[in-house]
């Protein structure tokens with residue numbers, strides 16, 4: 001978003017759509033579904049409110065979690081009824097996005113899954129797949145990133161590597177914005193396999209039609225996904241409570257708002273794991 005913008009991002013804007021909040025009077029914790037849907041259009045009526053014709057997203061259409069104050073509709077507040085540390089609540093939105101995508105992908109036990117992109121979202125996708133009884137493999141071309149993920153890989157048993165000679169995967173997921181990675185997803189699938197088109201691609205790039213023709217020859221299914229439904233963020237809290245220790249290994253550091261400007265170059269390099277900003281006064 002910083003470098004290329006986003007279809008739903010209106011400027012000027014304070015971003016931030018992965019938010020945990022605390023009620024200072026009661027200590028109650030909340031995470032925030034960042035969508036505001038109309039409740040009336042065909043998509044809302046069809047329980048697909050993330051596709052609402054009138055969707056407004058906190059941090060995209062209105063200022064988000066990096067503001068000193070935000071106002072959100074009550075319906076966006078999701079109470080936390082599990083034992084989760086406040087900083088882990090920032091995982092509810094990305095985990096919700098993965099649950100939205102993978103619920104549509106209907107994963108079966110024992111299926112083999114290849115994931116391109118070893119960022120935090122790729123790791124969350126791998127962890128969700130593993131919990132559904134599938135066998136994920138993550139491909140990441142940055143060796144420094146693979147090294148950073150060593151503790152997560154050891155703890156979960158999820159393999160993260162630069163490349164693989166294996167093919168015929170049942171499902172492929174792109175969790176990075178590279179068109180080349182999406183092409184590799186297509187080549188690595190078995191006939192009749194499913195492509196989970198998760199990440200949007202770099203804008204205005206082209207793709208080789210010979211690659212796209214493999215969708216035709218192999219009778220591949222394509223499953224698009226965008227954002228989480230509210231119910232997926234509720235389910236994400238259950239997942240986070242269970243996978244607390246493993247998800248904690250994806251946190252690079254808890255930082256203050258003042259640390260952010262100095263870390264932006266590092267964030268844009270895509271090498272670090274997840275920075276979480278603590279806005280509570282120390």
Ligand SMILES: [Zn+2]
Nearest residue numbers: 038041044052
């Ligand atoms: Zn709607």
